Every structure is written in C-alpha cells, then in structure tokens.
Amino acid sequence: MKNPHSLRAAIAGLALLAGPALVRPATGWTQEWSWPERGENLQVLPEDFPPERLGAVMRGFTRALGVRCSYCHVGEEGQPLSTYDFVSDSIPQKDIARTMYRMLGVINDTLATIDPSGPKPVNMWCHTCHRGRPRPTTLDEELAEVHAAEGIDATVAAYRQLRERFYGRGGFDFGENVLNMFGYSLLEEGNAADAVAIFQLNVEQYPASANAWDSLGEGYLAMGDRERSLEAYEKSLELDPENENARQKLTEIRGG
Ligand code: HEC
Ligand code: HEC
Structure with a gap:
C-alpha cells in the first residue's frame, strides 16, 4: 500500500x-x-x-x-x-463565555417583562450579537480601528479581506451606505484624501450607485480636484438624471 x-x-x-x-x-x-x-x-x-x-x-x-x-x-x-x-x-x-451566558439570561429575563410583539417573545442568542465572529463589531467600527492604527491603505485592504471572508454570512453589513457614511466621517475630520479612497472603494463595489458617485464628487471637490469631481458628478447624473444635487454641483464647478 x-x-x-x-x-x-x-x-x-x-x-x-x-x-x-x-x-x-x-x-x-x-x-x-x-x-x-x-x-x-x-x-x-x-x-x-x-x-x-x-x-x-x-x-x-x-x-x-x-x-x-x-x-x-x-x-x-x-x-x-x-x-x-x-x-x-x-x-x-x-x-468570558460564562459571563456572556449570564448576561444573556438577564437580557432574556428583561425582554420577558414587555408585551411580546408577536405570538412569542423574540429570544436573544449568542449569535444575535456575534453573527459568526468573536468580536461583534460593526463594519465601520472595524474599519475605523484599522484606519486609526495603520492608515488608509491597510483600511482598504482590510475591507477587501473582510468582504472576501464574510460576505453573505450576516456578520457585517456590506451595503453601500456603510462605506458612504465611513467616508463622510473621514471628510468631517478634515481627511479628504482618505475619504476619497473610501468613496473610490465604494464606487468600485457599487458602480451603478448614483449616490456613491455623488459622494466621490464631493470628496474630490473637498480635495480641490475639480476635474475628477466633475467626472464623478457627471457619472452620478448619468446614473440618476434626477440627482438635483449633482446637477447643482456641476453648475457650480463649471461656473466657478
Ligand atoms: C465560546 C467558548 C466555548 C467554546 C467555543 C466551546 N466551549 Fe465548551 N465550555 C465552555 C464553557 C463556558 C463551559 C462551562 C459551562 C459552565 O460553566 O456551566 C464549557 C464546558 C464544556 C464541557 C464540560 C466540561 C466539564 O466541566 O466537565 C465540555 C465537554 C465542552 N465544553 C466541550 C466543548 C467542545 C467539544 C467544544 C467544540 C465543539 C466546545 N466545548 C466549545 C465554553 C466553550
Ligand atoms: C448583547 C450582545 C452579546 C451577546 C448576546 C453575547 N455576546 Fe459575547 N460579546 C459581546 C461583545 C460586545 C463582546 C466584545 C467585548 C469586548 O472585547 O469589548 C463579546 C465578547 C465575547 C467573548 C470574548 C471574545 C474575545 O476573544 O475577545 C466571548 C468568548 C463571548 N463573547 C462569548 C459569548 C457567548 C458564548 C454568548 C452566548 C452565551 C455571547 N457571547 C453572547 C456581545 C454579546
């Protein structure tokens, strides 16, 4: 043999x-x-x-x-x-798992004190919070941690890895709004370049989203890159001819 x-x-x-x-x-x-x-x-x-x-x-x-x-x-x-x-x-x-088990008991006992919304009270489980991961973070929390510690390139790489590993499993919300909101939080911190990197990642994931292109236009504008901003707003308007914000921004950029 x-x-x-x-x-x-x-x-x-x-x-x-x-x-x-x-x-x-x-x-x-x-x-x-x-x-x-x-x-x-x-x-x-x-x-x-x-x-x-x-x-x-x-x-x-x-x-x-x-x-x-x-x-x-x-x-x-x-x-x-x-x-x-x-x-x-x-x-x-x-x-820690024992502490969690006790916590779950307290949560379910607390829930039992309200009138149930359906035929039975909704039960909480370990997976209601954990959804297949030891640390039940949200996607933007996870990205913000990586961004603070390692910067934008590592953040974009982390997004790709998480998506590869967890997409479709319910552990993270990979919808376009999460990256959009995360990009805006960077923009509000005055970090337009990193915001643009996130908005670019979002249009790569959601190329048909007028809103994702609109945000990218705003990011470029904040960076002072009028040309790219124009392109992004044009793309947004092409995808959604009713995007009044994009129309207005285009007039402003072309006029100014
Ligand atoms: C998230 C943590 C966690 C994981 C993962 C886990 N366990 Fe446990 N296990 C516990 C805890 C906590 C207890 C003790 C429960 C208690 O104190 O009442 C326990 C107790 C046990 C016991 C009883 C031990 C005794 O006291 O005699 C066995 C057997 C056991 N686990 C087997 C397994 C096996 C097999 C797996 C994998 C399929 C597993 N466990 C996965 C947390 C875990
Ligand atoms: C209400 C939400 C919630 C529920 C329900 C819950 N957990 Fe957790 N669990 C958390 C949070 C949040 C953390 C992270 C705490 C931290 O590190 O800041 C955590 C951390 C843990 C950790 C430590 C992970 C690590 O390595 O850092 C273990 C183990 C764990 N939970 C097991 C369980 C088990 C087993 C159950 C079910 C009996 C459970 N949890 C139910 C929210 C929850």
Whole structure:
C-alpha cells in the first residue's frame, strides 16, 4: 500500500462528518470520545445537564462565534477531543463565555417583562450579537480601528479581506451606505484624501450607485480636484438624471 495513512484519514474524515464522537488520535487507531454524562466544572449550566444538550450548546457557541473548541478549551486544533482538557478554566475566553451566558439570561429575563410583539417573545442568542465572529463589531467600527492604527491603505485592504471572508454570512453589513457614511466621517475630520479612497472603494463595489458617485464628487471637490469631481458628478447624473444635487454641483464647478 502506497499510503497506509490514507485509509485511516478517510475513516477519520467520515467520523468527523458523523459528529465529534469518533476522532483520530495523534497516534494509533480511532479513539472514542463522548460528551460527559456529568460535567465536572459546570457553573452556569445545570450540573446534571444531559450530554446531548451540552453538545448542542457547545456547538452553538462554536458556530455563533465562528471559532473552534480550542478558542475556549485547552487543546490543540486538529488533535482528537480526547486529548483536550475541557474541565480546565485556564483560557480566559471560557470564563468570558460564562459571563456572556449570564448576561444573556438577564437580557432574556428583561425582554420577558414587555408585551411580546408577536405570538412569542423574540429570544436573544449568542449569535444575535456575534453573527459568526468573536468580536461583534460593526463594519465601520472595524474599519475605523484599522484606519486609526495603520492608515488608509491597510483600511482598504482590510475591507477587501473582510468582504472576501464574510460576505453573505450576516456578520457585517456590506451595503453601500456603510462605506458612504465611513467616508463622510473621514471628510468631517478634515481627511479628504482618505475619504476619497473610501468613496473610490465604494464606487468600485457599487458602480451603478448614483449616490456613491455623488459622494466621490464631493470628496474630490473637498480635495480641490475639480476635474475628477466633475467626472464623478457627471457619472452620478448619468446614473440618476434626477440627482438635483449633482446637477447643482456641476453648475457650480463649471461656473466657478
Ligand atoms: C465560546 C467558548 C466555548 C467554546 C467555543 C466551546 N466551549 Fe465548551 N465550555 C465552555 C464553557 C463556558 C463551559 C462551562 C459551562 C459552565 O460553566 O456551566 C464549557 C464546558 C464544556 C464541557 C464540560 C466540561 C466539564 O466541566 O466537565 C465540555 C465537554 C465542552 N465544553 C466541550 C466543548 C467542545 C467539544 C467544544 C467544540 C465543539 C466546545 N466545548 C466549545 C465554553 C466553550
Ligand atoms: C448583547 C450582545 C452579546 C451577546 C448576546 C453575547 N455576546 Fe459575547 N460579546 C459581546 C461583545 C460586545 C463582546 C466584545 C467585548 C469586548 O472585547 O469589548 C463579546 C465578547 C465575547 C467573548 C470574548 C471574545 C474575545 O476573544 O475577545 C466571548 C468568548 C463571548 N463573547 C462569548 C459569548 C457567548 C458564548 C454568548 C452566548 C452565551 C455571547 N457571547 C453572547 C456581545 C454579546
């Protein structure tokens, strides 16, 4: 046999598909791991929480935050779960997760005191806030952090990476308004050049948006680049002949 490990790998692959109960150990043959009948260190979940429910909650945490078990538990990604120490509290994220769980209880208890808007009260979950990420920031918060620390080129690069990774997953709002508002916040800070870089990114993402081109026109005007401003406003008016702002700006630029 050319590769004695391939069969084991295939079996381990199947086992992973079936769930985390059967996993490939570091050495040797597949080894059983199962959810404990009784957790040893449960502080927020009931002590006698049944194994299948513990499994559901842990998989829920993992999915809500877009992380692996090793984000909160001592163990190495890719190694069998039997080698993990799930009882240990040495990774701070585990205890933060407990705090979050208690917070969620307070939130849902508070929500239970108002008249529900539908047949049932709307429940809050970990994923209501986290939406697949450990830090539930908004896109403009994320971009503002990168901009403050590393400048405009890194910010544009960060946008592209985030879009590549999270588009369509609900974690961020990639609609045109977010970049538009972020660009305006830079413009208000007096940073027209960086605002233009963001408005350019927005027309690249939304080439058919009259509003995105209008904002780019405003950015160029703030930079004193009349020619490019004119082009952007013309493009905006072409896409939306009813854009009175663009029409007015064009008259002003041509007249002045
Ligand atoms: C976001 C953090 C987080 C992630 C991710 C996470 N867990 Fe947990 N896990 C916890 C917390 C918190 C507890 C303790 C709950 C309590 O105190 O009641 C716990 C408890 C456990 C326990 C019980 C340990 C004991 O006390 O005996 C097991 C087993 C476990 N997790 C397995 C997993 C597995 C397997 C995964 C991946 C599929 C996972 N967890 C992912 C936070 C996490
Ligand atoms: C009401 C919104 C909200 C809910 C619900 C919520 N979280 Fe969080 N969580 C946050 C915020 C905000 C932060 C970031 C705090 C910071 O770093 O400033 C955070 C941070 C965390 C972190 C630390 C991440 C890191 O590495 O910095 C963990 C772990 C976590 N949450 C787990 C959970 C779990 C598990 C649940 C469900 C039981 C949950 N959260 C529910 C808002 C929420």
